[in-house]
Amino acid sequence: MTPNLQIAVRHQAVENRIAPSLERRRLRAYAVMLLADGVVFQLCFALAGLLWDGRWWQPRTMLAAQAMLPVYFTLALYNGTYGVKALSNWLFAVRKGLTALVLSAALLNFAAFYTKSNDDFSRAAVTLGLLFTAVLLVALRRVSTIIINQRWGGQITNRMVIDDGGAGFAFEGAEIIKAADYKLDPASHDPFMLDRLGKLLRNQDKVVVSCPRERRADWAFLLKSAGVYGEIVSEPAHSLGALGVHRYDHLDRTTLVVSTGPLGLRSRILKRGFDVAVASAALLALSPVLLVAAALIKLEDGGPVLFVQRRLGRGNQFFEMFKFRSMRAETLDADGSRSTGREDDRITRIGAFIRRTLSWAAFRACAGVALNSVMLISSTHLSSAVRLPSGLPISRY
Known part of the structure; x- marks a missing residue:
């Protein structure tokens, strides 16, 4: 077997062993559980109003449910009610869910006391609604873990x-x-x-x-x-x-x-939102300068505006880094086999101007963030650059 064929076979073997992502499946389970909790809340309080006041969807009782539900969801998302362990351990899920329920009821009572709005709620109906909700939450968590274990084969x-x-x-x-x-x-x-x-x-x-x-x-x-x-x-x-x-x-x-x-799901969502907001604002603010630079690069020799280079990034996997081309297209060195000097004959006039007057690190970072290939981090200093045996550069920060 030739070396190239061996590499191809090894590459195919690796591709076949890539595990499917279970995070999306877990996210769907969390969404179903969250929706089911909301339905349970509404139905239990509606039933409590019917039994106590003789009226289905009694306004005072439902007002308590609707005021408590956002607080419950906030606490449940924070304490791990919708988490990996809750999918497989029903006792853990019950403990976390009931904790969020009790705390949300306590906060509702605290808010009603200080706003002098206790009379707006029926204490007996609210108590019945809480008891019904607690019982159904326990049953729901038990049934959920059984279904998940059967359908997923226990692989969370x-x-x-x-x-x-x-x-x-x-x-x-x-x-x-x-x-x-x-x-x-x-x-x-x-x-x-x-x-x-x-x-x-x-x-x-x-x-x-x-x-x-x-x-x-x-x-x-x-x-x-x-x-x-x-x-x-x-x-x-x-x-x-x-x-x-x-x-x-x-x-x-x-x-x-x-x-x-990596960061937890909630932290990643917040971090990604921050990155997109900052990068989008920066690209928008820099867009006039970037458009002028792109036009000048294109007009000088008619070559591509951007230079693409593969770098090792997150998870030790390659990603494509984009930056404005500062060298002549026919002499580009995508593998980094030759270091660039101050008087390098491959640098174009526009490229020399860019290198002398502007730093395009911000553009590279913002473009990478927009493409979801890099993330914003605090300011660092380049301590060393190493070259691998293959010639591909790795920067160590």
Whole structure:
């Protein structure tokens, strides 16, 4: 088998092992649970009004439900009522849901007391509504976990074990791969190996690596940079009972926690919203300058306005970085095999002006944010730049 064919076969094998994302499925489950909770609230309070006041959808009783529901949703979203553990552990889900219900009722009573609007609510009907809601919330959580377990086969999250010659390790529902089968070497700086690993770890919620002691530091570095929750099997940590570890007593194994994965869903939504708002405002403010620069670049030699370069980014996977072209089109060096000097003969006149007078880092950042390939972070300083054996540059900040 030729080297190119081996690479193609290995690439196809990696593509076939990419796990489907379970996050979207979990999001749909959260949405259904949230909608069901809202319906339960309304129906239970409507029933309470019917039993106590003899009127379905009694206005005073329904006013209490409608005032309490937004508070309940806020507390439930905050305390983990709609979370991964709540999908598989019904007792945990019940505890969190009832906590949010009790707190929302207490806050409603507190607000009604201080606004002197207690007379607007029927205490007996509201109490009945709360009791009915609590009972149905318990039943709903129990039924939900049963249905989810049956339809999803108990697989709430994606978990992977990477066997790199360490102690045997396996737990239920986890996918096990051998590092040697995919040419995964944690000590290598080969960007194509990093890309393979990034694809294998894509959509994984937990990754456990079992390897010899001398390779643990390298695996720890890779897991930290991969943006996943990562652990490394450690026999000494198990025997010592070290802190900051995860114990699997039923397997007689202990793992060191070395990375915690990306931000939580709520934090990512807030961060993405902030990034889009800032990047959009910056691009809008800079648009006249950017349009003039683009026109001048195009008019000088008729080549493309933008220069595209592959960089290693989140999860050790390639992404495309866009910046204004400052060199002649026929001499572009997309692989970065030749460093650019101050008097480089490849630089165009407009490119030289741009390099002398303007910094386009903000444009690159804003464009990347708009394309969802990068995110805004605090100001950093470039400490070093390394070149991989393949010639592709990696910047370390």
